[in-house]
Amino acid sequence: MKLATTIFASLASISAVVSGAAIPTDGFSDITQRQDPEQPAIVDIVTAASYLFGWEIAGAATSQKELVSACDNIASIGHGKWAGIRLIIDFIRAPICEASTSAPNPKAAVLHLVEYNTDLLAIQLANSFTGKADYEYLCNNIRSSMVNSFPLVGSEIKSAVCNVAGSQSASLSERNAPTANPKAVTKANDLGTIIYAQEWAAGAVTKAQLNALCADAPSHVPNINKMNLNGALWKSTVCNFKEVITVNQARKNLEESSSQYFVTVVKNISNVSNWTQWLCRNVDVAKMEAIGLDGEYVHEQFCL
Numbered sequence: 581m582k583l584a585t586t587i588f589a590s591l592a593s594i595s596a597v598v599s600g601a602a603i604p605t606d607g608f609s610d611i612t613q614r615q616d617p618e619q620p621a622i623v624d625i626v627t628a629a630s631y632l633f634g635w636e637i638a639g640a641a642t643s644q645k646e647l648v649s650a651c652d653n654i655a656s657i658g659h660g661k662w663a664g665i666r667l668i669i670d671f672i673r674a675p676i677c678e679a680s681t682s683a684p685n686p687k688a689a690v691l692h693l694v695e696y697n698t699d700l701l702a703i704q705l706a707n708s709f710t711g712k713a714d715y716e717y718l719c720n721n722i723r724s725s726m727v728n729s730f731p732l733v734g735s736e737i738k739s740a741v742c743n744v745a746g747s748q749s750a751s752l753s754e755r756n757a758p759t760a761n762p763k764a765v766t767k768a769n770d771l772g773t774i775i776y777a778q779e780w781a782a783g784a785v786t787k788a789q790l791n792a793l794c795a796d797a798p799s800h801v802p803n804i805n806k807m808n809l810n811g812a813l814w815k816s817t818v819c820n821f822k823e824v825i826t827v828n829q830a831r832k833n834l835e836e837s838s839s840q841y842f843v844t845v846v847k848n849i850s851n852v853s854n855w856t857q858w859l860c861r862n863v864d865v866a867k868m869e870a871i872g873l874d875g876e877y878v879h880e881q882f883c884l
Contacts, residue, residue, distance in 0.1 A: 621707040622871050625700060630671035632696035633662075636776050637672070638679035639689030639807045640800040647680035658783040664827035665782060665834060666872075686806035693807060697772070698733040702740035704842060707871050708878075710864045715745035717858065726849045729760035730768055737849070764848040771841040773810040775834060777817035782830035787823065794819040839874040843881040856882055 637654075641647045650657060654673045663669060675692065679685065709715060719742035724734025742748060784790040797818045801811035825833070847856055860883035868875035 621703055624703050625871055626666050627671055628696045628699040630668040633779050634672040634675035635689045635692040638676045639686040640803045641684040642799050644683045651677040651680045659785045661783050665830050686803040690807055694731055698736050701732055702737050706740045706744050708863055708868050712745055714862050715741050719745045719747050721850045721852045723758055723850055725757040726760040729765050730845055758851045760848040764844055768841055768844045770810055770813055771837055773813050774817050775837045777814045778833045781818045781821045782825050784824055790821055790824055835874055839877050842873055843878055
């Protein structure tokens with residue numbers, strides 16, 4: 581794609597499906613407090629994506645010894661290739677080192693996955709449209725309860741777009757608290773899982789290393805499942821790579837998966853009529869390109 585940053589547009593990575601689980605709405609600082617308005621949005625996206633990946637690694641670890649080793653050696657584990665796909669090693673390392681003081685706790689990692697996935701989507705939405713009127717429409721019509729379904733923190737997503745509009749979040753209560761389409765939630769979760777697997781596999785520089793990642797993958801599946809990700813899909817994605825992934829191919833893979841994730845979530849966070857038609861007319865392709873999404877693909881999907 582035009583911008584070789586592939587950054588996990590949502591990245592996401594990893595909107596997990598938590599069936600029947602309450603979505604945390606407190607304990608998170610306002611996303612605007614974690615961003616620097618003087619720097620390009622892509623920097624905030626890279627930062628959030630790197631922390632997200634770090635918490636995924638921390639949650640998937642099989643022992644405290646593994647966490648300590650990863651804390652000490654994360655740069656060599658990625659063999660320099662993670663930096664090549666615009667992940668920041670220090671920000672990957674920080675969650676791993678924080679978690680290394682005790683045994684792996686994948687359930688605790690879930691809160692951080694929700695936090696950084698929320699950051700990613702909020703930054704993307706705040707940088708994918710043009711003009712006050714667009715953001716007023718988003719502010720009024722995004723449904724927090726539908727965002728929560730993925731699960732992300734709906735109140736933060738609303739705040740992000742309302743802040744761009746210069747408005748307060750719509751105070752009207754959401755009647756019947758609509759939820760997102762369960763099939764869309766599952767699809768987004770799977771795409772987040774795939775992104776995590778693509779990032780992990782991208783670190784290998786030889787076929788032997790790639791084969792070792794596949795051989796080791798089953799040991800991580802239980803904890804990946806505990807993070808409300810799809811452990812079997814993660815394993816199969818890692819093991820489906822039969823040749824070493826070049827940096828350019830890794831970027832392409834991640835851009836594709838991230839754009840699919842963005843489309844899946846954004847299509848399903850409002851229940852107003854003609855929502856996708858409005859997205860088709862108003863999304864800004866060039867602005868999405870600048871934050872690492874495939875803007876043309878996203879626009880095309882909104883217009884279907």
